[in-house]
Amino acid sequence: MSKSPIITGLDIGSDTIKILSVRENPKTEELEVVFFDKINSAGVQKGRVGSPKEVAEKISRILEKIPKNQDRIEHVFANINGSKIQIVPNRGLISVSRADQKICQEDIDRILEETQNINLPSNREVFDIFPKSWILDGESELKKPLGLQGVRLELEAFLLSIFALDVENIIEAATEAGLEVENVLPSPLAASNAVLDRRQKELGVAVLDIGACTSGLTVYEEGNLMDLAIFPVGSANITNDIAIGLKTEIDIAERIKREFSSCGDEKKTKKNKIEIGSKSVSVNIKGYKKSDLEKEEVKKNYLDFSQKQVKKIIEARVDEIFELAQKELKKIGRQELLPAGIVLTGGGVKLPGIVDVSKKILKLPSRIGYAQGFVGLDKDCSLATVCGLIIESRKGEPSRNQFFSGPKGGGPLDRIKKVFKAFIP
Ligand SMILES: Nc1ncnc2c1ncn2[C@@H]1O[C@H](COP(=O)(O)OP(=O)(O)OP(=O)(O)O)[C@@H](O)[C@H]1O
Ligand SMILES: [Mg+2]
Structure with a gap:
C-alpha cells in the first residue's frame, strides 16, 4: 500500500x-x-x-x-x-444570472468577488473572505444558497486584509x-482549527492564543467566524516586566517566569533555587538568612524578591491581555455571552492560574486547549x-x-507569489 x-x-x-x-x-x-x-x-x-x-x-x-x-x-x-491583520465587514449584492433563477456556482463566485471589492491602501490586500450570512430576496441566514431559486442574492461577509509584504x-x-x-x-485561525470542534463553533465560542509577542483572539458563532483581532502583546512582555521590575537579565527573568511564577489564586513551586549556567540564583520565597548576604559571592548572585512581588508584576500584564480580549468581545456585543466559553492556547497560557484569571475577567467558562x-x-x-x-x-x-479571484485576476496568494517571483534574480 x-x-x-x-x-x-x-x-x-x-x-x-x-x-x-x-x-x-x-x-x-x-x-x-x-x-x-x-x-x-x-x-x-x-x-x-x-x-x-x-x-x-x-x-x-x-x-x-x-x-x-x-x-x-x-x-x-x-x-x-x-496586528496588521484585520477583518473588515462588507456586503455584496448580485442578480441571479440563470433564466430559471437557480443559483449556480458562477453566481457564488461572482458575489464573493463583488463582496471583496473594497478600497484599501495600496500595500494591503484582501486575502480571504468569510461568509457570515446569505440573504436571498430579503430572507436571511441561508447557509448554502447554491441550487436555491431567487432573484436578488446578498452576502454579508468578513474580509481578511493583510499587508502583501x-x-x-x-x-x-x-x-x-x-x-x-x-x-x-x-495564526489565530490556525490555533482555533486545532482546539475547537464544530459544535462549539455553532454554540458560540472564542479562542485566545497567547504567544510571545502577540495574543490572537477569534470568535465563532453559528459555525462562522465573527471576529478576529491580534493584540501586539504577549508572554514576552511579562518576561520584560520581570527583568525591569527585579533589575535582572532577560534569561533569568524568563526562568523566573517559567519556574517560579503564577497568577490568580494559584500558588507555585516549593523550589527556592534555580541554576543558571554556572551561576546559582537564589530566589527569596520563604525568607533568607541575613547573615548569608554578608558574603560577597551570595550578594552577587542573590535576587531579593518575594513570590508576591513577581506575581504582582505578572498579573498586571496578564490582566491587560484579558482586558484587551474583553474590550474586543464588548465591541462585537458578545461580552459574557459565549455559551461554549473561551479556549486558551499558546505558550503564554502555561502560566499556572491563568484559567482562573480568564474566568474572573471575562466571566466565561475557560479552559486550556490542546490539538x-x-x-x-x-x-x-x-x-x-x-x-x-x-x-x-x-x-x-x-x-x-x-479559488476566489479578485479584480486583478487569480487568487491573492497566487498574485503575491507572482509578484515575489518577478523579483527573484
Ligand atoms: N512554562 C511556561 N510558563 C510561562 N510561560 C511560558 C512557559 N513556557 C513557555 N512560555 C512562554 O510562551 C511564549 C512562547 O509561546 P508560543 O510558542 O506560543 O509563542 P510564539 O508563537 O513563538 O509567539 P507569537 O505567536 O507571539 O509570534 C514565550 O513568551 C514563553 O516565555
Ligand atoms: Mg504563535
Missing part, C-alpha cells in the same frame, strides 16, 4: 519557529508525526517576518535535523501573524530554506498553531484565497 503524503505545518513564531510533519494513517485516520522540531526564533517582530534571511537560516537549521532516511519536506502550510516575506524565508509555501493562514488527533506529539498548548495549519491543509477543499 502506498504511503499517504506528508503534510507539513510551519509556524513562524516570535519566540519559536516550529515545523511539524505528519502522515495520515489510512486505517485509523489519525495523524502520525513523521517529524517535529523547533528552534528559538530570529527575524520575527511582533509576529511579522521582518528579516526573511534570518528566518530562512532558522528554518534551515530545523530541516538539517530531518534524518537522512526520511522523505524530504518540500511543501509547507505557513502561518501569518501580527508580510506574505512576500514569509514566502521569501521559506523559499530561501528550500520550501514551497502551499498556503498561508493567520486533538495527533499521534506521537507532546500535549503542548504552544503547538496549537502548527497543528491547526496541518488541519487546514487537510480540509481538502481549495481554500477561499486560492
Whole structure:
C-alpha cells in the first residue's frame, strides 16, 4: 500500500519557529508525526517576518535535523501573524444570472468577488473572505444558497486584509530554506482549527492564543467566524516586566517566569533555587538568612524578591491581555455571552492560574486547549498553531484565497507569489 503524503505545518513564531510533519494513517485516520522540531526564533517582530534571511537560516537549521532516511519536506502550510491583520465587514449584492433563477456556482463566485471589492491602501490586500450570512430576496441566514431559486442574492461577509509584504516575506524565508509555501493562514485561525470542534463553533465560542509577542483572539458563532483581532502583546512582555521590575537579565527573568511564577489564586513551586549556567540564583520565597548576604559571592548572585512581588508584576500584564480580549468581545456585543466559553492556547497560557484569571475577567467558562488527533506529539498548548495549519491543509477543499479571484485576476496568494517571483534574480 502506498504511503499517504506528508503534510507539513510551519509556524513562524516570535519566540519559536516550529515545523511539524505528519502522515495520515489510512486505517485509523489519525495523524502520525513523521517529524517535529523547533528552534528559538530570529527575524520575527511582533509576529511579522521582518528579516526573511534570518528566518530562512532558522528554518534551515530545523530541516538539517530531518534524518537522512526520511522523505524530504518540500511543501509547507505557513502561518501569518501580527496586528496588521484585520477583518473588515462588507456586503455584496448580485442578480441571479440563470433564466430559471437557480443559483449556480458562477453566481457564488461572482458575489464573493463583488463582496471583496473594497478600497484599501495600496500595500494591503484582501486575502480571504468569510461568509457570515446569505440573504436571498430579503430572507436571511441561508447557509448554502447554491441550487436555491431567487432573484436578488446578498452576502454579508468578513474580509481578511493583510499587508502583501508580510506574505512576500514569509514566502521569501521559506523559499530561501528550500520550501514551497502551499498556503498561508493567520495564526489565530490556525490555533482555533486545532482546539475547537464544530459544535462549539455553532454554540458560540472564542479562542485566545497567547504567544510571545502577540495574543490572537477569534470568535465563532453559528459555525462562522465573527471576529478576529491580534493584540501586539504577549508572554514576552511579562518576561520584560520581570527583568525591569527585579533589575535582572532577560534569561533569568524568563526562568523566573517559567519556574517560579503564577497568577490568580494559584500558588507555585516549593523550589527556592534555580541554576543558571554556572551561576546559582537564589530566589527569596520563604525568607533568607541575613547573615548569608554578608558574603560577597551570595550578594552577587542573590535576587531579593518575594513570590508576591513577581506575581504582582505578572498579573498586571496578564490582566491587560484579558482586558484587551474583553474590550474586543464588548465591541462585537458578545461580552459574557459565549455559551461554549473561551479556549486558551499558546505558550503564554502555561502560566499556572491563568484559567482562573480568564474566568474572573471575562466571566466565561475557560479552559486550556490542546490539538486533538495527533499521534506521537507532546500535549503542548504552544503547538496549537502548527497543528491547526496541518488541519487546514487537510480540509481538502481549495481554500477561499486560492479559488476566489479578485479584480486583478487569480487568487491573492497566487498574485503575491507572482509578484515575489518577478523579483527573484
Ligand atoms: N512554562 C511556561 N510558563 C510561562 N510561560 C511560558 C512557559 N513556557 C513557555 N512560555 C512562554 O510562551 C511564549 C512562547 O509561546 P508560543 O510558542 O506560543 O509563542 P510564539 O508563537 O513563538 O509567539 P507569537 O505567536 O507571539 O509570534 C514565550 O513568551 C514563553 O516565555
Ligand atoms: Mg504563535
